[in-house]
Amino acid sequence: MKNISNHRKGASFENKFAQFLRDEHGYKCRVKAFMEQKHNTRNVEVDIVGHKTEKSFQTIDFFMRYFAICCVVFLAIPFILHYGFDYAWTSDFDLIMYIALACEFIALILFVLIHFKIVGQEYVWVECKDQQKPATHKQAQKAVNEYNNYNGKYKFKKIIFVSNNGFVDNALKYLEDNNVECYFSDNNKFKSTTYFE
DSSP: HHHHHHHHHHHHHHHHHHHHHHHHHEEEEEEEEEOOBBOOOOEEEEEEEEEOHHHHHHHHHHHHHHHHHHHIIIHHHHHHHHHHTOOOSHHHHHHHHHHHHHHHHHHHHHHHHHHHHHHTTTEEEEEEOOOOSBBBBHHHOOOHHHHHHSSSSSSSSEEEEEEOOOOHHHHHHHHHTEEEEEEEEETTTTEESSSSO
């Protein structure tokens, strides 16, 4: 019964931090996900996996959509209004070239949008510890090793370690040295922390 209670408590903590990532950082989150490992045939369970479109790619996506709309509004529509749908092409070759260029233009826009929709995804790996004591150096090492041994299709940009009761000093120093973002819970609010405040 104690293990079941601890599991439910941990799941509640994970769901709270997942909601924090959604509300404060714009991530879409999945609580409990299994990830492939390089040197382990058994997959490792990750507490939270979050993903969102990177800001730079959001800007490119917006620009390409805006550019496509402008081309339709300022080029295609005026052409049709001026010449009409029954425009007499000087030759079949001109018509074919026009259609080919239009298709290439549409294909280019679609390629850019789809490419950045896939490549522009930012994934984050989250380790959660809801325990009465601060997270230890051993727990920090285990989390970093599992992250570094990941061998799957997602391109994780960073790892986050959140501990309900903070970290012992050497654990926090180890995590910071390995570029891990650290959070702790303070009055039911999540706050970031570093070794050198």
